[in-house]
C-alpha cells in the first residue's frame with residue numbers, strides 16, 4: 174500500500190525545452206542525428222540503447238533493448254543473432270518499433286517501420302570491428318535458447334578461444350544486422366504540466382516525402 178502511494182507521488186515536471194513544427198528539420202533522420210549529437214554531447218549513458226519491439230506471426234508482442242550501430246538515410250541498424258527470438262519474430266513479421274529514452278534531456282524518440290537484413294559485407298565490416306571477446310561471444314551463445322548453466326556457456330567460450338587462438342575470428346553465419354526502414358518517427362519533448370510537445374513525421378512509402386504534424390500529448 175505504502176509502495177503504491179510512493180508510486181502515485183513519483184513524478185517530475187519537464188522544463189528543459191520545447192519543440193515546434195517550424196523549428197524541427199524537414200527530414201526526421203536529420204532531426205534524429207541532431208538530437209543524437211546532443212545526447213552524446215550531454216554524455217548520457219549508452220545513448221544508442223533503444224527498445225526494439227517485435228511481434229510474432231500470432232500477434233504476441235515482445236520488447237528488449239539493443240544498440241543502434243549505424244544510422245544513414247535509409248534507416249537504423251542493429252546487430253543480433255539471426256536464430257534469436259526477435260529474429261524469429263522478424264522473419265514472420267518484419268514490422269517493428271524502436272524507442273529511445275533520453276531522460277536527462279526529457280526526450281523520447283519513437284520509430285516504426287519495416288526491418289530487413291543488412292548485407293553480409295556490412296555485417297562483416299561491423300563484426301570485424303568488434304573486440305575479440307565479443308566476437309567469441311557471438312559464436313559461444315545460442316541466443317534465446319535455454320541452457321544448462323553458466324558453466325556450459327563458459328566452456329563453449331573457452332573451447333572457441335582455443336580453436337581460434339592466433340587466428341582471425343570469422344562472423345558466424347547466424348549473426349548479423351538488421352536495418353529498420355522508418356515509416357513513422359516521433360520526437361517528444363517533455364513540457365511542464367504534462368503539456369508535452371510531440372512532432373510526428375509519417376511517409377506512406379520509402380520514396381514519398383515526409384509529412385510532419387503536431388500531436389496532442
Ligand SMILES: Cc1cc2nc3c(=O)[nH]c(=O)nc-3n(C[C@H](O)[C@H](O)[C@H](O)COP(=O)(O)O)c2cc1C
Nearest residue numbers: 222237238239240251252253254257258259260317
Ligand atoms: C544496454 C543493452 C544493450 C543490448 N544490446 C544488444 C544488441 O545490440 N544486440 C542483441 O542481440 N542484444 C542486445 N542486448 C540484449 C537484448 O536485450 C536481449 O536480451 C537479447 O537480444 C535476446 O532477445 P530475444 O530473446 O528477444 O531475441 C542488449 C541489452 C541491453 C540491456
